[in-house]
């Protein structure tokens with residue numbers, strides 16, 4: 001499996017570190033306990049398209065949001081997390 | 095049914111008859127309109143649950159629905175290791191209960207599962223690891239589990255060909271559990287299936303659960319590709335696919351599905367007589383009775399339902415193997431495969447009721463659920479029959495994450511790919 005890093009081009013997956021579901025949103029600091037339990041522990045874990053965070057530790061050190069099909073490992077999109085954070089959560093692929 | 099018990103006499107009889115009289119080990123059942131209990135998922139855990147429901151809890155109208163065929167899931171894909179060398183109080187009694195069930199399993203289900211207590215040896219390579227293993231061994235012995243610390247000379251006597259004096263990872267000794275070992279995984283599935291079938295359990299293959307029918311907050315049956323099946327109670331036992339089946343009841347679980355690969359080499363003369371794990375990288379190995387080296391390592395580390403892994407982990411496993419046992423470098427690989435696992439947020443399993451009435455959940459076995467098969471079946475059967483947790487599985491609650499009562503053997507936190 002290779003990820004097409006927007007900064008570095010296609011690189012082997014061993015250069016990256018995985019950090020899971022990219023769609024989770026941190027609750028407000030004073031949110032109720034169940035919201036925090038949801039955020040820390042519960043996952044959709046879909047069989048199909050999944051937006052997920054990868055860190056390019058052996059490359060440009062960027063955090064990336066990858067849209068990948070968990071049934072086939074097909075990759076539809078790789079974007080820099082910082083761009084998504086700046087320009088809102090546009091749907092990039094799925 | 096009585097006289098198809100396997101024994102020395104049935105073997106002799108069939109030898110004389112040219113092996114023509116063997117009957118199928120279980121009936122290929124068609125679904126009845128309803129059952130007292132329907133188990134979704136015919137892996138090791140689902141079959142064991144059905145068996146203990148019928149055998150120990152007297153529930154007779156039981157069905158197991160399996161989307162593929164018996165043995166195609168993780169029960170037929172694992173590296174067959176059994177052990178009870180855990181550290182935490184929530185885990186040790188459960189896995190020791192499982193070990194004791196393994197010790198009597200073949201007589202209980204009248205099936206040769208090739209239970210082989212050949213020993214599991216975890217190597218250590220530095221002082222910190224030795225201290226951690228001393229602590230683990232002490233915790234095990236306090237719970238009445240066997241554990242033995244070996245110094246490097248004792249390890250060398252048993253496995254003279256390891257790479258002892260490597261500059262980076264010299265071997266300093268190991269923690270041995272003599273009662274650990276291996277069991278033939280397919281035989282566990284087939285043996286439980288046959289034993290459950292003899293007690294009247296319907297094993298329904300090629301029957302995928304596609305939905306759960308609810309009435310007033312309770313489940314009343316399972317929608318399947320072979321029609322609706324009514325059920326008094328439903329148990330989910332779908333290792334690797336737990337999030338998908340639980341979603342049918344509107345539940346989100348503390349689970350990610352990940353892929354784990356395994357490997358077997360060409361057959362060789364016997365030279366590894368126990369299970370060995372490398373302490374400085376992720377690599378473990380044993381030798382099957384056919385002579386193949388059975389080995390594996392880490393999970394691939396990202397969400398996957400693909401049942402196939404990628405090259406970096408294959409390389410990593412082979413590097414670990416070469417670092418520990420340079421002599422296997424020219425052995426040829428025969429097969430390589432992968433299975434899907436529920437990785438939980440604390441690395442420990444779930445056997446519990448759910449917020450939905452009459453719906454029970456057995457999930458989250460990570461990469462270590464084979465050894466748990468008998469105890470998981472027994473405890474899940476207990477939970478379903480009595481509606482209360484079995485004492486040795488009382489810690490495996492679904493709400494433990496919210497209560498801060500996680501059972502995190504590795505101390506990794508809510509990061510499933512690190513457990």
Ligand SMILES: Cc1cc2nc3c(=O)[nH]c(=O)nc-3n(C[C@H](O)[C@H](O)[C@H](O)COP(=O)(O)OP(=O)(O)OC[C@H]3O[C@@H](n4cnc5c(N)ncnc54)[C@H](O)[C@@H]3O)c2cc1C
Nearest residue numbers: 135137138139161167168169172173175303433463464465
């Ligand atoms: C490569 C590998 C090596 C491993 N090595 C070890 C080891 O050495 N020791 C150890 O203790 N553990 C090991 N494990 C883990 C162990 O195999 C699993 O934890 C355990 O087998 C899971 O329980 P099971 O047998 O019930 O799973 P499975 O056999 O996977 O059973 C689940 C079943 O549910 C079915 N199912 C799913 N969805 C549906 C549906 N909607 N309707 C109907 N049926 C459905 C599936 O088809 C499957 O047959 C390993 C796993 C892998 C992949």
Ligand SMILES: [Zn+2]
Nearest residue numbers: 005008059060
């Ligand atoms: Zn990069």
